[in-house]
Amino acid sequence: MAAPLSRRKSISYSKWGYFFIAPFFIIYAIFSLIPLIDTFKNSFFEYYYSQLKWTGPNFVGFDNYKMVLSGDLMKYFGNTFIIWIIGFIPQIVVSLALASWFTDLRLKLKATGFFKVVIYLPNVIMAAAISMLFYSIFSEYAIGPINSILLNAGAITEPYKFFSYTTSTRLIIAGINFLMWYGNTTIMLMAAIMGVDTSLYESAQIDGANPTQTFWKITIPLIRPILLYVLVTSLIGGIQMFDIPSVITNAKGAPNRTTMTVVMYLNNYLTTGKNYGMAGAVSVILFIVAAVLSLLVFYLMRDKDAPKKKLKKKKGANLL
Amino acid sequence: MRTYDVAGQNNDKTILTIRRVFCYVVLILLTVISLFPFLILLINSSRSHVEIQQGFSMIPGTQFLENFKNAIFGKTYNGTRLQWNVFGGMLNSFIVAGFATLLSVYFSAFTAYGIHVYDFKLKNVAFTFILVIMMVPSQVSALGFVNLVSKMGLKDSLIPLILPTIAAPATFYFMKQYMESSLPIEIVEAARIDGCNEFRTFNSIIVPILKPAFAVQAIFTFVTNWNNYFIPSLIISKDEKKTLPILIAQLRSADFTKFDMGQLYFTIMIAIVPVVIVYLCLSKFIIRGVTLGSVKG
Structure with a gap:
């Protein structure tokens, strides 16, 4: 008698599960899923605003994709990637160094709490505001602080136009990316290093390994899955780069569209040059790129629980 | 030797x-x-x-103080009046970030509770689905979102910036992980024996237990929404509804030769200072939160 009763009870409780997940799924369906489907649909239609009137929507098949892919999109993917990598390389190097110092048993650095607070600070600040601040700091108008310092030091004789050159503009954007994210990466890598068995470091020390050897032979191999995770998630964040280059260049990607990112290009089709067909096609391509990268993250995450298996046998670890 | x-x-x-x-x-x-x-x-x-x-x-x-006054009330410089609705922008940002935080944190816990505690048919499907959508960038559905919002007549309204935060996959995931480590199912069973209904159990027993997780996620959600620029800039065009990031981005298109730089710097500071204060007060929790998130997520 007791068994059926309790089973009936558990069935009646389980229905509550739907009650609790309902708000999430209703809101997601309305505000994300329907828009996503609508975006996909738009990518197959000719639909744009020009000369004060809307043309379309007319079904055109894959024409928008052909147009987008034969246009400048690849160049903008290139810009995005270049700016991302200029920021990412120093970010991973500095973060690895800081993370290993903060967790070093022998160094015993003081005031690490203070340093962690300082290096993470830029991450919480509004990207639009940091960008506007950097624009003002480097600007040639009203002689910005950097130009002022350089002029006073005699390094230059007239204000340097940082935002008129591709290299300096890209470096400034990448620099802001670096500044905003190296603290975050440091803390993530610290968590990874602290997860490594301390006895490994102790025995390495007894065996007379120097810090460089310990770092390359113990730390790096053991946190490799997390390093890859950091790399791929940073890349996913990188392809979404918008706020900083948009504010720095006033949405123009100046000079000569060399700092135009993919999302800035998408934003142009959504705002100034309204073309919903092209915007749809760019969105779908962006979606595919993000999906491929995300699958990579899922793959890495799944293997994270079995790092030993992975070290022994790279492929087929899941079969074991 | x-x-x-x-x-x-x-x-x-x-x-x-x-x-x-x-x-x-x-x-x-x-x-x-x-x-x-x-x-x-x-x-x-x-x-x-x-x-x-x-x-x-x-x-x-x-x-x-002079710059403060100019940033808030505007200034005429070289014959051009430069004034942004900074105070209104701050208010709008507070409304959006505040409500988004409340909704996002509460409903993420709500959803996580549903999946953590109950065994229902679609449980695993629902969980996998949320994990999958976690990585979809919000920009890819921006076009459809703008269309939807204009059809709903909600352009220049703060509602489309607040309501969608109910479905926050990353916050959900954090809550789910937290429940796995610190929410024994026995508590729920004890509440059932005492005759508490499920909804009330969640509100009066579970929410207090989740407070630490709420705190961490509240900070992150507030900061994210306070700083959010891309979607708001597509939805809002009326001056009185603009949030701070939109106003700050607008400073860039102003003519720097006709600009009081003191006013400009102060306006940027207004956008940054609230978050810096919150950060300095709560940095311990924030850094712990990042550490937790990275170990688990």
């Missing part, structure tokens, strides 16, 4: 000291790099336009 040992130790100690000094030098350098832009911001927002134009100096000026 003994002398050799001592010498070896000394040598070790010297190397350690050199390494330590090197680390501190790098750390101090990074601290300077991280803080210098904000130092410039702080100094220049206290100087007058003329002082700023004369060149950079580490000495703060005396125009702090």
